[in-house]
Amino acid sequence: MTSLRSQLVLAFSGLLVAALVSITWVVINTTRAAADNFAERELAIAEKVFIEQLLNNQRQLTGRARLLAEDFGFRKAIATGEQETLISVLANHGDRVGATLVMLAEPDGKIVLASHNLDASDRRLRDVMASGSNATSQILVAEGNAFQLALVPVMAPNLIAWVGLGFAIDQAALDALKAITKAEVALEIGGRLSLSTTAQIHRKTSIAELQASADWLVRQVKLDTSDPADLNAYLLASPAELSAPFAQLQQQMQLIAVFALVITIAAAVMLAKSIAQPIGFLVSAADRIASGDYDKPVEQFRSEELGRLAKALNALQSAVKHREAHILHQATHDEESGLLNSYGLREALAELFKDDKVFSFSLVSLENYSRISDLYGYSFVRKHLPVLAEQLVQRLDADSLVARVARDQLAVVAKQPIESLNSALADAMAAPWPAGQVQIQWDIKQGLMACPEAAADSEQLLRRANVALKQARLRNIPAFTYQSGLDEQYLRKLNITQRLQRVTETGGLELHYQPQSCLSTRKIVGVEALLRWNDPELGPVFPDEFIPLAEETGTISSLTQWVLNQALNDIKALALDYRLAMVSINLSANDLLDATMIQKLLAAQLSIAGSATQLEFEITETALVQDADTAVHHLHQMESAGIGLAMDDFGTGYSSLSQLKRLPVSKLKIDKSFVLSLVDDADDQSIVKATIAMAKALSLKVIAEGVENQVSAQLLQQWGCDVMQGYYLAKPMPLNRLIQWLKEYNESHFPQETVGN
Structure with a gap:
C-alpha cells in the first residue's frame, strides 16, 4: 500500500507541477506578447522620427529655395528669359546648398529647366504649382531615383516662376535615417525594392515577399509623394533581434522550470513557496514592462537563477527606457541647435495654458540670417547657432526656454514681464556676437505676446505672434506687441x-x-x-x-x-x-x-x-x-x-x-x-x-x-x-x-x- 505521506507528496507534487507548468506557460506567452508589443512600439516611434526628419529636410530645402527665389538677379533673369544665366544660377546655388536636383518652372507648372528628367511627375507637379502660390514640397521619382523636392514661388511682385531644390533619397540618406530611427529602411520604386540599408532585404524582390516572411516586421511610412503607386518607404525590424532579450528571459524561465520539477519531489512545499511566488512577481514585472511602465525596478531575489532573471528584466527595462527617451528627444528638439522644435514648443505651451500660467512670448526673426549664411556659409551658421541659443538662455530668467521654430526664427517663453523680455533680447542682440574668428551682428525683429491675455492656446498664440512680427516688419521697428483685433483681417x-x-x-x-x-x-x-x-x-x-x-x-x-x-x-x-x-x-x-x-x-x-x-x-x-x-x-x-x-x-x-x-x-x-x-x-x-x-x-x-x-x-x-x-x-x-x-x-x-x- 502507498503510505499517506507518499500520497500527500504525490498529490501535492502533482498540483505543484501543474501550477508550475501553468505559470511557466503564462510567463512565456506574456514575454512573447511583450516582445511583440515592444517591436510594434519601436517601429511606431521610428516612423515618427522618420517623418520628423523628412519635415526637417523639407524646411531646409524650402528655406534654401526661398533664398534663391528672393534673389533680385535671379528674378531679373527669369523676367528677361536669360537661359544661360538661369542655368548658371541654378547650378551654382544647387552646388552651394548641396542640392542634387534643381528645376525652374513657369507659373502654371510647365517645367523650363531641370537637372533631371521629370516627365514621370510632370503632370502632378504642374497641378501642384498651378493650384496656388505658396511654397510646397513633393517626394517624387526621377530617372529611377527618389528625391525630396521643395517648390517655392518666385514673386516679382506677382508669381513669375517656380524654383525647386531637391535632395536625393539615396543610399547615404537611407543610412542616415537608419542611424536616427535605429530601424532598417527600404525604398520601393515602381513596385520593386530599389534601395535598402541591409543586404538581407535585397534578397527579396518585393515588399510583399518581406511581409510574407517571418524574418521581418514591416511598417509603411506615408509619404507626400507625387504618385503613391510609384514610390513607397518602409521601416523594417528583425523580430529575432528585438525579441533577443525576451528570448533569453524565456530560456532562463525554462531552465528554472526544469530545475523546479527535479527538486519538487523532495521539497514540494518549500519549492512552491520559494519559486511560485517570485515567478508571480516576475510575471507582473514583464506585464508592467510590456505596458510601457519602466520606472519601478524589478525586485531582486536570493536565488541565483531568479536573481539573474530579475537583473535581465531590469537591464531590459533600463535599455528600453533610455532608447525611448532618446527617440522622444529627437522628435521634440531641433537637430542643428539642440533647442526645442515647433512640436516640443507646442507641448510646452500646452502645459502653460493648461495650468493657466502667466508668461511672455516673443517670436524672434533673425532678419539677416540669409545674408550671414551666404557670407560665411551654412555650416558656419549651423555650428554657432547653439552658442547663440545658449547665451540667450543665460540672459533670461531661470525658467525661460528658447525654441527654434523655423530656419531663421526663434521662440522665447519667459515669466518676466513683456517689457523686460523685449529689453533683454534687444540688449543681448545689440552687441556683436563672437563666432570663431569673426564678430556677427544679428539684426532681429520681434512679435511680442502677453499670455494668457492675448491668446487662449498655442495655435492662436503662434498665429498672433506672426501677425505681430509682420507688423514690426511693416512698420520697420525692432519689436511690436500684439494688440487685440490685429488678426481680424486674417480671420475675415x-x-x-x-x-x-x-x-x-x-x-x-x-x-x-x-x-x-x-x-x-x-x-x-x-x-x-x-x-x-x-x-x-x-x-x-x-x-x-x-x-x-x-x-x-x-x-x-x-x-x-x-x-x-x-x-x-x-x-x-x-x-x-x-x-x-x-x-x-x-x-x-x-x-x-x-x-x-x-x-x-x-x-x-x-x-x-x-x-x-x-x-x-x-x-x-x-x-x-x-x-x-x-x-x-x-x-x-x-x-x-x-x-x-x-x-x-x-x-x-x-x-x-x-x-x-x-x-x-x-x-x-x-x-x-x-x-x-x-x-x-x-x-x-x-x-x-x-x-x-x-x-x-x-x-x-x-x-x-x-x-x-x-x-x-x-x-x-x-x-x-x-x-x-x-x-x-x-x-x-x-x-x-x-x-x-x-x-x-x-x-x-x-x-x-x-x-x-
Missing part, C-alpha cells in the same frame, strides 16, 4: 474663403452696370457688368476682397458662370425697354486659360446671336504672363465666334506691345489710375495721350475709365479717346435703376429720338 479672409465655396447657392450676389458713353456723340454705347456681394453674415464684401481669394481658391469659375447667366437674363430684360449695343463682362486669367469655360462663353454668345445687345469680355495681361499661347488661342476662338474683346487695365501690369499686337482685341481700356488725376498731373496726361496715339496706330478703340469731371472728358475727347466711363457719367447701378437711368439720359440728351424697341 478665412471666413470669406469659406463663404465663397457656396456663395452661388446661399445668395447675396448682384450685378451692377456702369454705362459707357461715346465722347463725340454722347450716346450710350454699352455698359460694364460689375459683380457685387452682400453676404447674409459678412455684410457687403468688396470685389477687391473676394475676387483675389476666389482666384486663389479656384471658385472664380463658379462666379464667372453666375455672372454670365445673370447677364444673359438681364440682356433679355433690358431689350424690352432699351436697345443697348454692348454688355461687357470681366474675365479672369484663370477663366481665360480654362478650355471648359471658353466653351461656355461660346455657347452663351450663340444663345444671343441676332440680339441687338452683344457680349464683350474684358481681359487683363495677367493671363498672357501665365500662358500666352493658350490665352491667345482661346481669344481667337472667341473672336471668331463674334465675341467682342477689350484689353482692360492697360498700363498697370506687364504691358507689352509685342503681346498686344498678337491679340484679337478691338478695344483698349486705359486704367482709371491714369485718369483720376488727369487734370492736374502732367505725367498722367503724357501717358494717356501716348496710349491713345498707340491704340489708334493699332486701329483700336480707346475707353477711358475713372472719368470724374468735365475737364477730363474734354481732354480725352481732344486727344482722340472714343469712349468714357466713370462717375462723371454715372455710378454702377442695378438693372432696374439702369433702365430708368437710360430713359432719363436719352430724354435729356436726345429728346427728338424715341427710346425703346
Whole structure:
C-alpha cells in the first residue's frame, strides 16, 4: 500500500507541477506578447522620427529655395528669359546648398529647366504649382531615383516662376535615417525594392515577399509623394533581434522550470513557496514592462537563477527606457541647435495654458540670417547657432526656454514681464556676437505676446505672434506687441474663403452696370457688368476682397458662370425697354486659360446671336504672363465666334506691345489710375495721350475709365479717346435703376429720338 505521506507528496507534487507548468506557460506567452508589443512600439516611434526628419529636410530645402527665389538677379533673369544665366544660377546655388536636383518652372507648372528628367511627375507637379502660390514640397521619382523636392514661388511682385531644390533619397540618406530611427529602411520604386540599408532585404524582390516572411516586421511610412503607386518607404525590424532579450528571459524561465520539477519531489512545499511566488512577481514585472511602465525596478531575489532573471528584466527595462527617451528627444528638439522644435514648443505651451500660467512670448526673426549664411556659409551658421541659443538662455530668467521654430526664427517663453523680455533680447542682440574668428551682428525683429491675455492656446498664440512680427516688419521697428483685433483681417479672409465655396447657392450676389458713353456723340454705347456681394453674415464684401481669394481658391469659375447667366437674363430684360449695343463682362486669367469655360462663353454668345445687345469680355495681361499661347488661342476662338474683346487695365501690369499686337482685341481700356488725376498731373496726361496715339496706330478703340469731371472728358475727347466711363457719367447701378437711368439720359440728351424697341 502507498503510505499517506507518499500520497500527500504525490498529490501535492502533482498540483505543484501543474501550477508550475501553468505559470511557466503564462510567463512565456506574456514575454512573447511583450516582445511583440515592444517591436510594434519601436517601429511606431521610428516612423515618427522618420517623418520628423523628412519635415526637417523639407524646411531646409524650402528655406534654401526661398533664398534663391528672393534673389533680385535671379528674378531679373527669369523676367528677361536669360537661359544661360538661369542655368548658371541654378547650378551654382544647387552646388552651394548641396542640392542634387534643381528645376525652374513657369507659373502654371510647365517645367523650363531641370537637372533631371521629370516627365514621370510632370503632370502632378504642374497641378501642384498651378493650384496656388505658396511654397510646397513633393517626394517624387526621377530617372529611377527618389528625391525630396521643395517648390517655392518666385514673386516679382506677382508669381513669375517656380524654383525647386531637391535632395536625393539615396543610399547615404537611407543610412542616415537608419542611424536616427535605429530601424532598417527600404525604398520601393515602381513596385520593386530599389534601395535598402541591409543586404538581407535585397534578397527579396518585393515588399510583399518581406511581409510574407517571418524574418521581418514591416511598417509603411506615408509619404507626400507625387504618385503613391510609384514610390513607397518602409521601416523594417528583425523580430529575432528585438525579441533577443525576451528570448533569453524565456530560456532562463525554462531552465528554472526544469530545475523546479527535479527538486519538487523532495521539497514540494518549500519549492512552491520559494519559486511560485517570485515567478508571480516576475510575471507582473514583464506585464508592467510590456505596458510601457519602466520606472519601478524589478525586485531582486536570493536565488541565483531568479536573481539573474530579475537583473535581465531590469537591464531590459533600463535599455528600453533610455532608447525611448532618446527617440522622444529627437522628435521634440531641433537637430542643428539642440533647442526645442515647433512640436516640443507646442507641448510646452500646452502645459502653460493648461495650468493657466502667466508668461511672455516673443517670436524672434533673425532678419539677416540669409545674408550671414551666404557670407560665411551654412555650416558656419549651423555650428554657432547653439552658442547663440545658449547665451540667450543665460540672459533670461531661470525658467525661460528658447525654441527654434523655423530656419531663421526663434521662440522665447519667459515669466518676466513683456517689457523686460523685449529689453533683454534687444540688449543681448545689440552687441556683436563672437563666432570663431569673426564678430556677427544679428539684426532681429520681434512679435511680442502677453499670455494668457492675448491668446487662449498655442495655435492662436503662434498665429498672433506672426501677425505681430509682420507688423514690426511693416512698420520697420525692432519689436511690436500684439494688440487685440490685429488678426481680424486674417480671420475675415478665412471666413470669406469659406463663404465663397457656396456663395452661388446661399445668395447675396448682384450685378451692377456702369454705362459707357461715346465722347463725340454722347450716346450710350454699352455698359460694364460689375459683380457685387452682400453676404447674409459678412455684410457687403468688396470685389477687391473676394475676387483675389476666389482666384486663389479656384471658385472664380463658379462666379464667372453666375455672372454670365445673370447677364444673359438681364440682356433679355433690358431689350424690352432699351436697345443697348454692348454688355461687357470681366474675365479672369484663370477663366481665360480654362478650355471648359471658353466653351461656355461660346455657347452663351450663340444663345444671343441676332440680339441687338452683344457680349464683350474684358481681359487683363495677367493671363498672357501665365500662358500666352493658350490665352491667345482661346481669344481667337472667341473672336471668331463674334465675341467682342477689350484689353482692360492697360498700363498697370506687364504691358507689352509685342503681346498686344498678337491679340484679337478691338478695344483698349486705359486704367482709371491714369485718369483720376488727369487734370492736374502732367505725367498722367503724357501717358494717356501716348496710349491713345498707340491704340489708334493699332486701329483700336480707346475707353477711358475713372472719368470724374468735365475737364477730363474734354481732354480725352481732344486727344482722340472714343469712349468714357466713370462717375462723371454715372455710378454702377442695378438693372432696374439702369433702365430708368437710360430713359432719363436719352430724354435729356436726345429728346427728338424715341427710346425703346
